[in-house]
Amino acid sequence: MEAALLLGFGDAFVTTVDLEDVRSTVAGDSQELLSFVLRICYSHFNRGIPKLLNHSRETRQRIFDLKYLKTREEVEAFKAWIVTLADPQGVLKRWWEHKLMHRWLLRGIIQCLSNISLEQWNTMEATTNLGEAQHAWNNSQTGISMGLIESFKKYEELDIRRAEEIEVRKSTAVSRTSRNEVTHRYASRTTRQTRMSEKARRAHTVDSTVAGLQTELVDMRRDLAVARNDAKTEPSTETAQHVHELEDTLADLEGKLKLANAEAKSSSSGRVRAPKAGARATTSNLPAQPADSPGPALSITVAATSISSELSLTTPASVADGTSDFVGARRASTRKRVQAESSAMTSIPSRKRQKKLEDPLAGWMMVDPDTGEELTGHQWVERYPEEFEKRYKKDHQRYIDYLAQLG
Template identity: 30%
Template sequence: MERDTACSSPTAVGSDAGLGEVDEDLVLAGSTPNTDDDDEIRSIDGDVGEESGSEAGSDINSVDGDDGEMEERWVPSNTVWLDEGIHSEVLEPVRKMQITAKRCHVQRVERIKGGLPSYFPIPRVSTAFLIDLTGTECAKLTGEMDRLIADHEQESWYGATGKSDNKPQLSIFTGTKIPCRRNRQYCAGVTACERVDPSFLPIECYELDPDAFCDLVEAQINSRVQEASTVERKTTIFFQVVNTGACLARDNNGKRDGCTHFVSCSGWKPNWRDDHRSYNIPNGVDEELLIKLFESAPVEGKSLMSTCSRIVPSRVGLRASGNCKYPHNPDGSSSKMVKHKCKAYRTIFVPTDKTIRMACIIYKVGLAHSHPALPLSKPSKTAKELYRRCVEAAGIVGTTARSVEQAPSTQLILQGKSLGDVHPGLLNRRAQQKVIDKEKAKMFPKGRGLEGALALYDADQELPISERYVHGIEIHGSTKVIFTFNPTLIALIHETIQFESDGTFKRVEGEFDEYELTTWASGINSAVTIGRIYFNRKNRATYKAIYDGLQKHVGMITGQPIRFHALQKGGNIRAVGTDMELAELQGMGDSFVALNEPEHSKILDPTSEEIMKHISKICITHFKRGVHDLRSLVSNDEYNRLMNVPYLESEIAISEFTEWVKQKKSKKISDWWNHKLQAFILSGIIQCRSKMSAESWALTNSTTNINEGMHSFTNKHTGTKKSLVEAILSARKLDNEVAARLLLSKKTGILKNPANSIYDRMTRNATRHSSAARKKAEVSRLNQQIANCKKSLSDIRKQKTSRRSVREESSSSGRVPSASSSAKSARQSASPYPAPIYSESSNRKCYIATSIKF
């Protein structure tokens, strides 16, 4: 006869070996398998049969010779549970009961109420745990019962699900026989440091012990507190860090270094620095102790944490495998993380009818857990579902764990509770991120990278061009460029006299960066981002592709070409504001050469450099940032001369400055100036080098402050470190809102900020500059007064010292007093002496040598 392995260990036979009792004679006789008619269990919920009542709980067949007709009732159990709200009750009178066809017997039935537990005890007598979710919040969760139990439970189990086995029929759930499957499960154990405290591992854990649980949590907190509590420990940890992993550097033959590591890889050379690992020694790390560790010399005992409390569930065992992160060994070596097996075994009986929200769990008697109950690190499915609702309400696109937590909708859904109050596992940002990633995966089936962007492009092609946002994606070899424009905003390029452009660097995570085109929209007194282009290369060819695409898409969207005042008749754009990125300027020139109209521009033989001399305006703020790096190499006057380079008025002045740089004989200053002298750069900084008209130079901005300000505006409203698709979608939402406000302002005449006209801004700038100059002058005056005071006090001290050395004639007593031996004589030595000034702190008279007015 086939053995009922659901209720016994695969290797154990006999009445004491299984989950309940096993009929050994039937097993040995090889009789035929049981049929569905063999199961005689009836309901124990008191709702079925003529004998049911408020307290009549069960009509289960007894195997103790009882006639089964005595009154049964549920009474509170003495089982301790670790979950708040979970309690249980047992069926009395206690008697041996049959679960499956004379093979699986239990001596006790315990009904769990209040939801799904995070931990289950191992009973010392054969017990059937009954779980009934009918009418509870958990009943609304999707999934089969054994899956829900696993989602809520902190222990890790593995084994066959029983879906391909024969289906025993049990009446324990509904009073009528229903097919069930048997999910046979073995405890997966834990992974722990080899130096784990023996009071934690190995142990025999039957009942759930709140005190033992608290002891483990306290020990783990204490381990984190002591992890870097001494210099020796911190040094040992740093030693372990720099010895983890391998160096990625490869030589000319493609071979990896493979050497040992210190602050830098031992293969590091002055002529081969790229990719070698290197580390700065952090504060608190003792260099002498670090050298000892590299020389395999043991460090004193304060470096040791003799025992460890690091125990992790098997579900994270692979991530935790390897070495323990805590310092245990005096030679700096890492202790190993070791897998600890557990013999606990159980069977879950699950109705095949998924509408029946019940389950029965039977543990094998005598096989306790060999490890303690671990902290609630895994959020339950109920908690994850609640958090999923928070994510959905906060908005999936661009959302982060922080934005979900801070969203007002989260407080409403959680009814004022914190995430930790809902479930401790939700305190873990990684657990939160898993829920967020799952929702994003459902929303973006094509992914959040380039494939997802292509899907957005395909969807936009179904819309009229006036409603599209992703207008083009170009791929040239390894170069990828994505063009996104709001049609209303990009049309402003035909009204502006200048637009600015630069990469944003922060908003997109991964290989792509965002290139933001901005301008000042005078009609609504506001700075506006008119286009966003995403690209993955920063070379001349890529920037040419960017501006070629800009021209193409502006023409397609607006029906008009981009027109420059200096290059084309009737052109409106007088300048393009940029920083000093050479590849950007070169690529821009390569693209705009095609716009030249010789009869208007008088440029008969156009080159990229020549074109840029007519339209380029480089940010003076970016120029001065480079000068700040030279501050320590020059005097104050020389520093001012460097800062005033943009205001040189002639080629003669430029030549004189070049000669002065040569005389300085500073390589750093020479390299800085040679960079400015190269093509495309200086013509955008100094007016006398530019071929822009005086009017255009005066009318256009000398900084890219508008562009920098719009970077900040975008980051504030959309966040940073977004995936490519989320960056595009969040920017689309923002640009649509700005476009709607622009159209409304043009329609109604009402501006978001009416006090932002050129007059208002010029007034604020003038006031700001005047105030800054006044404060600077005040600081300079006060510094001079302080210097004068110090000098005067020094002079007084010198006078007093000099007078003490002068001796008067001897008195009749033979004494020869010093001329400044008393306070009175010291005061008389100062002529004229100033009026006293009272100190507010001491209320005493203080004297200084000169009168000062503050």
């Protein structure tokens, strides 16, 4: 926020404005012109905010959030609020007076005060970090802690070298990093942020749907409990029909909630199938045996060797060479049998992991038919276990399994 440079820019360009609507708004005021083109770096603005350790975290955070005020009314409320803060050293007062003294400063920080449209404002970078990163590269090429004359010479050499590289790029049409220019980095970051925002929006929509269905489900269960209580105290065709309608609605809501939960837990990545094991892969599962240990691997090798020797002694040369289809098939079947035996000897039965059951009464809200008191699912089951078993057979069995899991 170099005030002299910004004011000089405004004075130099205020007479060159050729857009009629901008010219009428600016009316020769160079500081007004800055509100059409200036957005101040948030990082540099934050560095100038006083520490204010004598104030609470909420107060300091509200000052930092000055940049994100949405309306002019919020800005006016902030102006009235900040002057009421305790400031024994006058640090906050001087900081705020500096912001008010330069008319263009707050307009370059807060979008609702600026003449830049919201779309263009969001297109511009909120910080100058990308440009600041150039300093580190310059320092790596020239060094630091140099004298004035030496630094001029170093930067002159760097500029000459960079100019030569640019000329080579123009003449050869080959860029050393063709996909790492500033425009590419801006485009990649914009695309990434857009996708993140879209994904967050979809996730928020799904979560809101699940929360809404859960609320409806709790209300429906409460209404159903009241309707059943009414049907029990005053049995009639209307009350029975009302209970059936509520039960159908409850079942429909449970189905919708199950689908919504499945969508909320789904992943955009697909399943990756495990590769199929080949016929020869079974022998690789044999455990390693010591050289002096007559284990299964040694016995299988001896058996296979004896079979091969027997075939070579009892068959003609053509058969031994594998030219006979019959013997080739016999060899293949023998090899498969040996491999199957080795696989059976080395296979270890795997234990299937038991799925953890969820509490089937979670979220239940019931009404005591005798007292009218609202009860949780567990309280209602403790008072009316027989009615629970009779009316909710599936939930009763799930509850029994859940208690067995808890031990």
